[in-house]
Amino acid sequence: MSRDESKLLYAESHEWVDLAEEDGKAVGTIGLSGFALEQLNDLVYMELPELGRELTAGEEFGEVESVKAVSPLYSPVSGKVVAVHEDLPENLEKLNDDPYEFGWIVKVEVSDANSVESLLDHAAYQKQCAEAG
Amino acid sequence: MTIELAKTPLDAWHRANGGKMVPFAGYDMPVQYESIVTEHQACRNAAALFDVSHMGRLRFDGDGSEQFLDHVLTRKVADLPIGGVRYGLICNEDGGILDDVLVSHVETPSQRRFHLMVVNASNREKILHWLTPLLDDFPTVTMSDRTELTAMIAVQGPAAMDACKRLFSFDPTRLKYYRAVITDQFAKPVIVSRTGYTGEDGLELIVRAEEANRIWENLLLAGRNDGFSAAGLGARDTLRLEAGMPLYGHELNESIDPLSAGLGFACTLKDRAFVGSQALQQIADSGPSTVRVGLRPEGKRPAREGCPVLDREGQRIGEVTSGGPSPTLGYPIAMAYVDSANADDSEFKIDIRGKLVDAKPTKLPFYKRPRS
Numbered sequence: 269m270s271r272d273e274s275k276l277l278y279a280e281s282h283e284w285v286d287l288a289e290e291d292g293k294a295v296g297t298i299g300l301s302g303f304a305l306e307q308l309n310d311l312v313y314m315e316l317p318e319l320g321r322e323l324t325a326g327e328e329f330g331e332v333e334s335v336k337a338v339s340p341l342y343s344p345v346s347g348k349v350v351a352v353h354e355d356l357p358e359n360l361e362k363l364n365d366d367p368y369e370f371g372w373i374v375k376v377e378v379s380d381a382n383s384v385e386s387l388l389d390h391a392a393y394q395k396q397c398a399e400a401g
Numbered sequence: 402m403t404i405e406l407a408k409t410p411l412d413a414w415h416r417a418n419g420g421k422m423v424p425f426a427g428y429d430m431p432v433q434y435e436s437i438v439t440e441h442q443a444c445r446n447a448a449a450l451f452d453v454s455h456m457g458r459l460r461f462d463g464d465g466s467e468q469f470l471d472h473v474l475t476r477k478v479a480d481l482p483i484g485g486v487r488y489g490l491i492c493n494e495d496g497g498i499l500d501d502v503l504v505s506h507v508e509t510p511s512q513r514r515f516h517l518m519v520v521n522a523s524n525r526e527k528i529l530h531w532l533t534p535l536l537d538d539f540p541t542v543t544m545s546d547r548t549e550l551t552a553m554i555a556v557q558g559p560a561a562m563d564a565c566k567r568l569f570s571f572d573p574t575r576l577k578y579y580r581a582v583i584t585d586q587f588a589k590p591v592i593v594s595r596t597g598y599t600g601e602d603g604l605e606l607i608v609r610a611e612e613a614n615r616i617w618e619n620l621l622l623a624g625r626n627d628g629f630s631a632a633g634l635g636a637r638d639t640l641r642l643e644a645g646m647p648l649y650g651h652e653l654n655e656s657i658d659p660l661s662a663g664l665g666f667a668c669t670l671k672d673r674a675f676v677g678s679q680a681l682q683q684i685a686d687s688g689p690s691t692v693r694v695g696l697r698p699e700g701k702r703p704a705r706e707g708c709p710v711l712d713r714e715g716q717r718i719g720e721v722t723s724g725g726p727s728p729t730l731g732y733p734i735a736m737a738y739v740d741s742a743n744a745d746d747s748e749f750k751i752d753i754r755g756k757l758v759d760a761k762p763t764k765l766p767f768y769k770r771p772r773s
Contacts, residue, residue, distance in 0.1 A: 312725075313726075334437075335438060335725060338705065338754075
């Protein structure tokens with residue numbers, strides 16, 4: 269089953285979040301958009317957060333590095349980190365091919381439902397990307 | 402306010418071929434086309450073409466040109482034969498590095514001789530302003546800025562020389578390393594020099610601006626079966642870092658002298674007086690304060706420019722000047738300045754954005770091409 273990118277929410281800083289209910293709790297799965305990955309290109313390193321860390325929407329939770337640059341990862345939602353994709357940093361070359369399934373980075377148990385309200389839907393995010401060229 | 406960026410004669414080609422353009426030293430330059438890593442590997446395994454037209458090209462004509470250049474350069478060039486190329490530095494009176502340059506001595510088919518100095522793009526204006534008043538004492542020497550009239554293309558890699566064998570009237574495989582010649586392609590002049598900034602064998606070509614596209618296409622065509630690729634500034638930087646070559650604005654600036662930068666080989670101090678020579682002699686006598694070292698941080702996370710370097714006890718003793726992943730070696734590498742007292746330390750630590758990472762000193766260059 270592949271994640272439908274048109275049904276995801278996006279932060280202006282290019283993270284996607286897939287909101288779903290797991291065991292009666294709202295859990296957001298977070299990754300980096302295909303557009304952002306294409307811009308970054310040639311990834312060499314990824315720093316992940318620790319399990320259990322409390323994040324506030326907009327807070328930096330890790331970083332991804334390409335050959336040229338370091339890019340911070342920002343959490344699109346507030347909540348506790350309940351899962352971390354530990355295999356990802358060793359398999360960064362797969363990330364570009366599959367940003368929405370294999371490319372999930374963390375899962376966050378959303379503590380503040382309001383924190384998702386400022387996120388963009390797919391159409392609005394695409395518009396932002398088109399304007400960025 | 403928008404700053405008008407200069408364009409190289411190959412600008413349209415870059416755009417038509419997916420070049421990701423970024424401002425660099427006042428020019429709109431391709432940082433990459435498809436991928437920095439792919440372009441880097443093309444250079445190491447086949448050959449890569451670089452548009453380096455942004456580099457400054459200054460020509461010196463007239464009697465006394467070699468005396469003038471000898472007066473402003475750390476390295477002796479008065480004895481540079483026709484066809485010779487030499488790397489040197491321009492320093493201020495305090496020995497601070499204003500630029501690192503290549504000087505060639507060439508002769509036209511009509512036996513006109515001149516010197517050509519290639520300077521960093523970011524320093525071109527500064528060097529023009531620095532040299533102009535110094536020329537007052539050399540009234541027979543004229544300096545002309547040829548940058549905008551010409552283009553400069555580097556073709557670098559193990560397959561570069563063979564592919565260029567028949568491109569010009571003169572077969573460039575006959576050139577030795579650090580030699581240059583004026584030849585032609587279809588009767589249009591080309592300055593060919595066996596130099597580069599990648600650690601690979603290859604050529605740097607200077608042609609009239611209007612010939613740039615033809616030469617570029619000819620090079621791509623000549624290497625079509627060998628895997629030639631155009632490469633941007635991104636790959637140029639990762640290649641020169643692997644080759645342990647300093648880059649102005651990173652390893653080199655006005656507050657560092659050539660001896661502390663590990664460029665003593667480019668300073669001829671004995672029996673010579675030149676701008677900055679007294680200061681450099683003093684530094685040579687007392688010993689340089691820093692050394693440039695290669696470092697290999699443990700793990701996969703690259704150290705970047707500005708990361709503090711610590712000794713084993715955690716004392717800050719230096720700073721990373723360039724760092725990133727090495728596509729050829731598969732692990733991160735960095736160049737740094739550390740205090741001379743720590744020159745022979747066997748362990749360092751690098752503070753990578755708050756995390757201390759062990760780093761081992763590595764002899765420069767990190768990468769040396771296999772001898773053919």
